[in-house]
Amino acid sequence: MAEVGIRDVAALAGVSITTVSNALNRPELVSRAAAQRVEEAARTLGYVPNIAARQLRAGRSTVIGMAVINITNPFFSEVVLGAEESAEAAGYSVFVGNSYDSQDRETRYLDLFDRQRLDGVLLAPLSDDLSALDRFAKRDVPVVLVDRVDPTGRHPSVSLDDVHGGRLATEHVLAGGARRVAFVGGPTGVAQMRDRLAGCRAAVEASDASLQVIETSTLSVRLGREIGMRIAAMPPGERPDAVVGGNDEVALGILHSLVSEGIDVPGEVAIIGYDDIDFAAASIVPLTSIRQPSHEMGRRAAQLLLDAMASGEPASSVRFEPALMPRQSTRPA
Structure with missing residues (x-):
């Protein structure tokens, strides 16, 4: 079955393609009656807007990419939840990639983030070699490292001592x-x-x-x-x-x-x-x-990234201090 497109919606609604586009993206430019016809035609045909194409035209995605070492580790699960909390509050979604202790998988996710033209990248990297991030710097896409300090000092980070x-x-x-x-x-x-x-x-x-x-x-x-x-x-x-x-x-x-x-x-x-x-x-x-x-580290990392995306200025790094949580598996002093 052929995919329903904007031309099909325009034909059924009896309006131009431009009117359909405006009704979906800038409804203030069309009459209430035209907007209703477009809405009814889209619903009848089951039309779903091509978000990827729209993002490409706009030059932004409202999505940030995040790759972590191993999401089955509860530490990284909490980091992701914290990042999502900050991102969603700012109207962004988080595309999460699980490197699963594999450098090849991490590289593939970074390739995907680049191809999708995501607005920013959060990365918990596997190694000290961060050369794969150079492509983002060339496009002025901010990157924040999570749970790792950049030894070169080029990328801001949220980490622990x-x-x-x-x-x-x-x-x-x-x-x-x-x-x-x-x-x-x-x-x-x-x-x-x-x-x-x-x-x-x-x-x-x-x-x-x-x-x-x-x-x-x-x-x-x-x-x-x-x-x-x-x-x-x-x-x-x-x-x-x-x-x-x-x-x-x-x-x-x-x-x-x-x-x-x-x-x-x-x-x-x-x-x-x-x-x-x-x-x-x-x-x-x-x-x-x-x-x-962990949750706060993810939240702060996403906030640093969002601030850098909004200002165009590099973010400052944040370093947390560890805390001892004594329980029964160790002997008291």
Whole structure:
């Protein structure tokens, strides 16, 4: 079946194509009777305006693109919800792309945002290589990074001090008596993981404890369970007495495996996560975590982008501070 077009609406309404266009886009230019005929004809034919073509002619889309590392991670889900809150208040929609830990997928989404001529871009990037964003700068399309600082300083960002967060987490388990600390996270190609590990390492080096690094290719509950089983199988004298998780999901997986194997958490192994997702407090042993204000980070990132789109001026970066949320999975100092 052929797609109904503006010519069909004009023919049925008995008006010109220009009248139909004005009735749909600038109704103040046509008479009330003509507007009613156009509306009735469009409804009869089931006509749907070609939004993409209209946006192309207008040179704007009222849509911003947003690509995140992994939307199945509740942290990024909250970031997206925060961004949508700001965008919708300003009359914009958010086109969300899930990179799913794949650089190729991230690149494809950026290509799509460019082809669709979206008005702005929010990006939680996988790597430090941000050259794929150059195309947007050439068209004066603003970009704001989320949960990452641009090492070149070209792109504004909304981020968290992850070095401080990693150190805060590790100092907490050390204060509870831990002396064999394991950091579980990765990949270290992701700047957030490098920073959290750097903070963890700095805290351990300032103490008499030891550090074991278990690098992962991703962060998930399933992978955490596998690592937890490996930790549980270690002799008690060699087993870490504290685990610092790169995020809450991997920490929760480790926690559940240890508990299922009869290992006392936190008596034998203290566990702390990162992000403070909703599931952390609801775990079988409530999980201590480093809190990121995920919803607020998304909201502020979108607001910075919208301000840059409206003013044409580059936005200023925002950096949040992490907060310790102590619960029963770690020992008190």
